[in-house]
Amino acid sequence: MEAEYSIDLERVSRVYQRDEFEVRALDDVTLRIPNGRFVAIMGPSGSGKTTALNLIAGIDHASSGRVRIGGEDITSLKERDLARWRSRHIGLVFQFYNLIPVLTAFENVELPLLLTSLSKTERKEHVETALTVVGLADRMEHYPRQLSGGQEQRVAIARAVVTDPTILVADEPTGDLDAKSAEEILTLLGELNRQFKKTIVMVTHDHRAVRYVDDVYNLDKGVLVGVEPGGRSSAEQRSAANV
Amino acid sequence: MKYALLVFKNLTRNKRRTVLTVVSIAVSLFVFSALVSLPSVANEILAASTSSLRVSCHNKAGLTYSLPEAYRPKIRATPHVVAVVSESWFGGIYHEVNDQFPNLAVDADEVDVVFPDRGVTDEEWAQFKKIRTACVLGASTMKRFNLHVGQQIMLRGTVYPFNLTLQIVGVLRRGPSQNFLLFRRDYLEEAAGRPGFVSDYWVRVDQPSSIPVVIAALDEKFANSSAETQTESEAAFLGGFLENSRAIFRLAEALGFIVALTIGMVAANTAAMSIRERRAEIAVMRSMGFPSPVILRLLLVESLIIGLVGGVLGCGSAYVALKVLTVGMPAIGGLSAIRMPAIVLLETLIVAAAIGILSALAPARAAARQNIVDALRMVA
Numbered sequence: 001m002e003a004e005y006s007i008d009l010e011r012v013s014r015v016y017q018r019d020e021f022e023v024r025a026l027d028d029v030t031l032r033i034p035n036g037r038f039v040a041i042m043g044p045s046g047s048g049k050t051t052a053l054n055l056i057a058g059i060d061h062a063s064s065g066r067v068r069i070g071g072e073d074i075t076s077l078k079e080r081d082l083a084r085w086r087s088r089h090i091g092l093v094f095q096f097y098n099l100i101p102v103l104t105a106f107e108n109v110e111l112p113l114l115l116t117s118l119s120k121t122e123r124k125e126h127v128e129t130a131l132t133v134v135g136l137a138d139r140m141e142h143y144p145r146q147l148s149g150g151q152e153q154r155v156a157i158a159r160a161v162v163t164d165p166t167i168l169v170a171d172e173p174t175g176d177l178d179a180k181s182a183e184e185i186l187t188l189l190g191e192l193n194r195q196f197k198k199t200i201v202m203v204t205h206d207h208r209a210v211r212y213v214d215d216v217y218n219l220d221k222g223v224l225v226g227v228e229p230g231g232r233s234s235a236e237q238r239s240a241a242n243v
Numbered sequence: 244m245k246y247a248l249l250v251f252k253n254l255t256r257n258k259r260r261t262v263l264t265v266v267s268i269a270v271s272l273f274v275f276s277a278l279v280s281l282p283s284v285a286n287e288i289l290a291a292s293t294s295s296l297r298v299s300c301h302n303k304a305g306l307t308y309s310l311p312e313a314y315r316p317k318i319r320a321t322p323h324v325v326a327v328v329s330e331s332w333f334g335g336i337y338h339e340v341n342d343q344f345p346n347l348a349v350d351a352d353e354v355d356v357v358f359p360d361r362g363v364t365d366e367e368w369a370q371f372k373k374i375r376t377a378c379v380l381g382a383s384t385m386k387r388f389n390l391h392v393g394q395q396i397m398l399r400g401t402v403y404p405f406n407l408t409l410q411i412v413g414v415l416r417r418g419p420s421q422n423f424l425l426f427r428r429d430y431l432e433e434a435a436g437r438p439g440f441v442s443d444y445w446v447r448v449d450q451p452s453s454i455p456v457v458i459a460a461l462d463e464k465f466a467n468s469s470a471e472t473q474t475e476s477e478a479a480f481l482g483g484f485l486e487n488s489r490a491i492f493r494l495a496e497a498l499g500f501i502v503a504l505t506i507g508m509v510a511a512n513t514a515a516m517s518i519r520e521r522r523a524e525i526a527v528m529r530s531m532g533f534p535s536p537v538i539l540r541l542l543l544v545e546s547l548i549i550g551l552v553g554g555v556l557g558c559g560s561a562y563v564a565l566k567v568l569t570v571g572m573p574a575i576g577g578l579s580a581i582r583m584p585a586i587v588l589l590e591t592l593i594v595a596a597a598i599g600i601l602s603a604l605a606p607a608r609a610a611a612r613q614n615i616v617d618a619l620r621m622v623a
Contacts, residue, residue, distance in 0.1 A: 014272050053357070054616050057530070059529075059530050059615040059616055059619075060615075060616050080534055080535075083529065083532045083533065083534045083535075084532060084534070085530060085532075086530065086532040087532025087533075088532070090532075092527075092530050092531065094527070098523060098524070098527040098619075100524050100527075101256070102252040102253060102255070102256040103249070103252060105246065107249075111249075111528070111531065112244050112531045112532065114246065114249075115531070115533065120245070134449065159531075181369070220278070
C-alpha cells in the first residue's frame with residue numbers, strides 16, 4: 001500500500017556539538033508532506049531548513065525522532081544501506097550546482113546511473129532523455145565551464161532526475177542565479193512535478209518561489225511554525241471556484 | 244570498467260601535476276632499480292654457482308701466487324675428478340688501458356668439459372682446439388668493441404713482455420664471464436719461453452657430493468709442498484671475490500630504498516592535495532549514493548596508475564640505460580657487467596604499486612568517510 005505521505009518527519013530533533021556549544025538545529029519537528037506535492041521550506045537563516053532537507057535526503061541522521069520517506073523508516077539505516085537507498089530514492093540539487101568540472105554535461109548526468117545495472121546503451125538513452133527534458137539536448141558534450149549558471153543548474157536537475165527518484169530535494173536551487181534564470185529553473189521544477197508527479201522539496205529564501213509551489217512550510221529557530229498554501233494551490237483553488 | 248572514464252578524467256584533470264608526479268616517481272625508481280641491480284647481479288652469480296660441479300684450486304698464499312703446471316696430471320688422477328683445466332692470467336690490453344677486459348690462457352683439451360655451461364657451441368670448441376691462436380670472447384665484450392667471429396685481435400702484454408695476436412673462433416654467451424677472453428695456454432707458454440707455471444686450476448668433479456671429498460684430497464696432496472694449495476667450491480671462490488664489494492652492495496640497496504621512500508612521501512603529499520581539492524565532489528558523489536568503499540577504490544586506482552606508469556618508465560629506462568651504457572664494462576669484481584635482472588624489474592614494479600597505493604591510502608580513506616554535510620558546507 002502506498003504511503004499517504006512521501007515525507008514524514010515525526011518529532012525529529014537534530015543536535016550538533018560545536019566545540020563546547022550544543023546547537024539544536026531542529027527541535028521536536030513533526031512535518032508531513034503528501035505524495036506528489038511541490039513544496040518549499042522557508043525561514044530565516046539558522047531556522048533549520050537545510051538541516052530538515054538533509055534529513056529528508058538521507059545525508060544526515062536525526063538525533064531523535066523518526067524519519068520516514070515513502071513509507072520506509074530510514075532513521076536507523078546504516079551508512080551503506082542509506083547510500084543504496086539514496087541512489088534509488090533521492091535526487092539532489094544544490095545551490096552551487098556541484099557538477100564535476102572534468103566531466104561533460106552528458107557524463108555528469110550519467111554519473112548516478114553508474115550505480116545501477118543498466119548497460120552503456122541504456123544509460124545513454126536515460127541521459128539523453130533527461131537532458132532533453134531540461135532543454136539541453138544540444139549541450140551534451142559541453143563542460144560545465146562552457147555553460148551559463150542557469151544551464152549548469154539544468155544539468156544538475158537532469159542529473160538528479162535521471163535515476164527516476166521518488167523525491168527531488170533542492171537546496172536553494174536559484175540562490176546563485178539571476179532573476180531570469182531563477183524563473184526558468186522554478187518553472188522547470190514545476191513542470192517536473194506536474195508532468196512526472198515528482199514530490200519536490202525545495203529550501204529557498206527566494207520569495208518568488210512561493211508562486212510555483214503547492215505549500216510553504218515555515219521554520220523558525222528549529223521549529224515548524226506553520227504551513228500555508230503556495231501560489232500554485234491558491235491558483236488551483238481559484239480555478240476550481242470559478243468553475 | 245564503467246568507472247574507467249571517470250578515473251581517466253580525474254587523472255588528466257591537472258595534467259601538469261600528474262605528469263610531474265609520474266616523472267618524479269620514474270626518476271626515483273630509475274635510481275632505485277639501478278642501485279638495487281648491483282647486489283642482485285652479484286646474488287644471481289652466487290646462486291648460479293651453488294649448483295656448479297667445479298672447484299678452484301689455487302695457491303694457498305694468494306691468487307697472485309702461481310702453481311706448477313706439473314700439478315695438473317696429479318689433480319687429474321685424483322678420484323672423482325672428471326677433468327682439469329689450468330688457467331694463466333695474461334692481463335693484456337686491447338687498444339687503450341680503459342679498454343681492458345679479463346683475458347686468460349686455458350688448456351684446450353678439457354676446457355669444454357670443465358666449462359660446458361658457458362654457451363660456447365661444440366663447433367666453436369672444436370675450432371678452439373684446432374687453431375693454436377684461437378680464442379673465445381665474451382658476448383658483452385664482442386658487442387662493446389663491435390667484434391665478430393673470424394676476426395683477429397691483438398692483446399698488448401702488460402705482465403708479459405710481448406703481444407699476442409689471436410683469432411676469435413667462438414663466443415662465451417652465458418655465465419658470469421661474458422666479458423672474458425680465453426685463449427690457449429700452449430700458445431702463451433710458447434711465447435713466454437715455457438715458464439711452467441699457472442695461476443690456478445679449475446677442476447670438474449663427477450657429482451655434488453664429491454666436492455668436499457676432492458677439496459680435501461687435493462689440499463692434502465699438496466700440503467707441505469713448496470706451493471701449497473687452497474681448494475674451494477666455485478661458489479666460495481666467487482663469494483670471496485664479491486666479499487670486498489659487500490659493503491658497497493649494502494649501501495647501494497639502502498640508498499635505493501631511501502630514494503623510493505623519499506619519493507613515496509612526496510607522492511603522498513601530492514595525493515593528499517589532489518584529494519583535498521576534490522572533497523566537495525566526493526561529498527556530492529556520496530550524496531548520490533556512491534558507497535564509501537567505491538569512492539576509496541576509485542581514488543586508490545588513480546594513484547596506483549600513477550605509481551605504475553612511473554614505475555614502468557623508471558625501471559624501463561634504467562634497463563635500457565644499463566644495457567647501453569655498461570656494455571662489456573666489467574664490474575662486480577670483474578665478473579660481470581652491471582645489468583638489470585628480471586627480479587629487479589618485478590621488485591621495482593611492486594615498489595611502484597606500493598608507492599601508488601600507500602601514498603593515497605590515508606587521504607583517500609578520510610575523504611571516503613568524511614561527513615557529507617560538513618563537506619558540502621565547505622563548498623557553500
